[in-house]
Amino acid sequence: MAKNPVPDHVPPEMVRDFSLFTSPGMSPTPNGDPHAAVACVHAGPPIFYSPLNTRDGRGTWVITRASDQRRVLQDTETFSSHRNIFASALGESWPMIPLELDPPSHGAFRSLLNPLLSPKRVSVLEPAVRERAIRLIDGIAASGTSCDVMKDFAFPFTVHIFLHLLGLPDDRIDTFVGWARDLLHGDDTKRPPAARTIVSFIDELAAARREDLVDDFMTFIVQAQVEGRRLTKQEVRGVGVLVFVAGLDTVAAAIGFDLAYLARNLKDQELLRSEPNRIVLAAEELLRAYPTVQLIRVATKDIDFEGAPIRKGDYVSCATMIANRDPTEFECPNTVDLAREDNRHATFGYGPHRCLGSHLARREIVIGLEEWLSRIPAFRIKNGTAPITSGGHVFGIENLILDWS
């Protein structure tokens, strides 16, 4: 990863050696705890400059307080979400929609998509989600007393639901997960071809649906209207790519971190198993403790922010994992307290770009935990194995082998 120099306007004393990509515990680590590793920033200043805090080697300002992250993410005039993060990997320039559009143009697309993933709509999807969880877990329980929970449950569960939503056949799960892995966790040689593959796939899918209308997401998008007109091909691509990328591995990772926590904390596991009505509240605490994404904004003008000279064009990082461990926001933030009530976590972001899929994500996590705990007896990390955690743009966990023999 090429390192860019610290810009001249950044005072040297505001620079900290910190990165979600390169700091200790961020590269793949056996039995790692990347969320705890980044929480160390709270011993320092509320804002600092990190020279190497994006995948392309650019630096960012890092906002450590939850209240300041709210200020940044709610103020879309000063802090733009228009980064072309995906297209720039291809040397192109087009926004993922609606994430990389700012108000007011953001609003029309957001209004178009909100009903597809609203709380009401998600409650309609719930029986299919639960049925999928039960089928997978029953299969695992019938075949032995241990499993690789990411491969055998978390990915097939969440990716299937997402494919179902898009109207895609689920016999390509492994292919899609592979693309997402190369894109989100791969190196500079893997990312551009993965991005290219995903763009071609979305473009072809949109073209097919224009030819032949069926009852699925992409058909809805190619037929939809914003501001009294059809979406352009590039807009269709922008929506399709975002939904594809956002839905592929974030929820699976969340379920993985949650089950890893429960595997190591048998009392909490038993509490939720014997009193399943606690799972909804507990899931919020697990969402707080183990969020998966860093949100980045671009300053649209010069602004002095809590003593930091942010200049137009600077990247500003609002890492959800940092906000969620802010001691001025949460009592004992590094303790997982499944009965925690005051829990206004930042996991789905703040402001107009609040995660569009958050309602579905929540239900998948709650249903996944409910069905797992009711069908699998007391489970631990299998002796002699170690889950591998990683930081980066999306935090992840792999090789999570659970054992209930």
Place this chain on the structure above:
Amino acid sequence: MRIIVQNAKCQGHARCAAHAPHIFKLDDAGYILPGNIQVVEGEELTASRGVRSCPERALEIDGEPSSTG
């Protein structure tokens, strides 16, 4: 007890409605309906849980100092 609703701040997290759908009513897109909310007697605890769950600080109990940030 009365809850002040700042619609401009609501971003559709719907965590208030998860605590008490009968108190915090949402539109079809999942955002809170306009208008302050008068809470009936006996519902204060559930209502205050809903208020305290809003990540955007869009809800406020009338008479309480507004949360900063």
